[in-house]
Amino acid sequence: MKKALALVMAACLAFSLVACGGNTTSTSTSTASSSVSSTASSEATSATATGGLKTGMAVVSSVKTSDADADTDGQGQVSSTVAAVLVDSEGKIVDCKIDVAQNKIAVKADGTFETEGVTFKSKQELKEAYNMKGASAIGKEWYEQADAFAQYVVGMTAADVKAIAIDTAEGSHGGPADADIAASCTIGVGDMIEAIAQAVENAKELGAQAGDTLGLGVTTEMSHSSTLPADNEGEGLAQADTTYAAVTYGTDGKVTSAVVDCTQAAFNTTEEGVVTAKKEEIVSKQDQKEAYGMKKASAIGKEWYEQADAYAANLVGKTADEVKGIEAGAADLAASCTMGVDAMNEAVVRAMA
Numbered sequence: 001m002k003k004a005l006a007l008v009m010a011a012c013l014a015f016s017l018v019a020c021g022g023n024t025t026s027t028s029t030s031t032a033s034s035s036v037s038s039t040a041s042s043e044a045t046s047a048t049a050t051g052g053l054k055t056g057m058a059v060v061s062s063v064k065t066s067d068a069d070a071d072t073d074g075q076g077q078v079s080s081t082v083a084a085v086l087v088d089s090e091g092k093i094v095d096c097k098i099d100v101a102q103n104k105i106a107v108k109a110d111g112t113f114e115t116e117g118v119t120f121k122s123k124q125e126l127k128e129a130y131n132m133k134g135a136s137a138i139g140k141e142w143y144e145q146a147d148a149f150a151q152y153v154v155g156m157t158a159a160d161v162k163a164i165a166i167d168t169a170e171g172s173h174g175g176p177a178d179a180d181i182a183a184s185c186t187i188g189v190g191d192m193i194e195a196i197a198q199a200v201e202n203a204k205e206l207g208a209q210a211g212d213t214l215g216l217g218v219t220t221e222m223s224h225s226s227t228l229p230a231d232n233e234g235e236g237l238a239q240a241d242t243t244y245a246a247v248t249y250g251t252d253g254k255v256t257s258a259v260v261d262c263t264q265a266a267f268n269t270t271e272e273g274v275v276t277a278k279k280e281e282i283v284s285k286q287d288q289k290e291a292y293g294m295k296k297a298s299a300i301g302k303e304w305y306e307q308a309d310a311y312a313a314n315l316v317g318k319t320a321d322e323v324k325g326i327e328a329g330a331a332d333l334a335a336s337c338t339m340g341v342d343a344m345n346e347a348v349v350r351a352m353a
Contacts, residue, residue, distance in 0.1 A: 052208065053086045053094055054088075054208070055084075055086060055259055056259065059081070059082045059244060060081045060195045063077065063265055068108055068273030070109055073106040074109075076107065076265070078265035079103075080265075082216065084215075084259075085200055085203060085214075098195070099216055103265070107269050111236055112236065112269070113236065115225050118222060122218040138186055145185040145186065149189055152176075158200040162197045164178070164193055176189055202259075213249055213250075215350075215351035216351055217349065217353070219242070219346045220240055224237075227269075236268070237269075238275075239265065244261045245347035245350070246351065247352055253352075255315040255348075258316070259312055262285045262286075265279075265282050294307075307336065307339050310333065320349050328340050
């Protein structure tokens with residue numbers, strides 16, 4: 001009798017261990033990285049995240065230039081890969097969005113460039129207009145491949161993302177080495193991996209909850225640029241300022257958390273059409289922290305990232321329409337954020353579109 005009872009108890013214990021062993025941190029099925037064993041990958045299951053989540057964002061940028069001549073415009077180009085993530089209490093990605101602001105400024109042979117009426121669209125905004133599909137070995141547009149990679153990392157930690165193998169074979173363009181993901185994404189993923197991993201490491205508890213929608217908005221303008229003077233003496237300054245917003249919002253359309261950031265890429269131009277990047281390394285304002293150097297000039301003695309964080313916190317509970325109406329120096333922001341907010345408003349609204 002005791003032996004039979006022991007067998008029954010053992011069976012119950014085994015059943016309870018199996019029932020409690022599932023992963024409950026991801027909102028959707030995820031494919032494990034190529035560094036994870038195929039067994040672990042095949043056992044990945046769909047589950048629902050519960051409770052509070054962390055919101056994170058990171059930007060990775062690079063610049064390149066070319067000089068103008070009599071036949072061809074020169075160019076100052078900055079490519080900024082941005083990733084927004086929602087992360088659970090175990091450090092696993094619940095949702096991910098990826099975009100690239102590939103801003104190209106054409107410079108004429110006399111060193112001048114256009115600023116009026118110039119608009120920039122991110123690769124996600126361009127959709128089919130980016131025109132990669134025809135040259136793609138898998139017949140997919142850039143945004144489709146980026147979205148596939150974003151889905152691929154769901155369920156991963158920052159360490160898992162960093163361990164994703166990149167195809168280094170000639171002609172591979174630095175795409176994923178794993179055959180499963182390569183079926184839907186062959187574009188270069190090096191900067192994506194870096195941005196996603198940093199976004200996870202940056203993620204903070206800002207109010208996002210399970211079930212919230214994650215959005216990513218990007219906007220670029222050139223208002224701080226100055227073309228060559230009429231006498232062509234000195235240098236022109238072609239500057240692209242790109243603002244990024246990672247936003248979560250509930251079913252009621254109200255913001256539950258937000259992160260904003262900005263990059264500045266500036267290029268000097270000469271009357272000979274020479275284009276030079278003022279800085280070869282572009283570091284976002286959030287990453288620069290005190291090194292950005294706004295505090296001394298600030299009427300409230302606060303650095304850019306401090307004011308941006310205050311602005312983002314002030315968004316909680318607002319709808320997209322209410323965000324559109326936020327003005328610099330508004331009464332509820334005056335003590336913590338006095339800088340211009342138009343570009344941040346636009347990026348946030350785009351994230352919620």
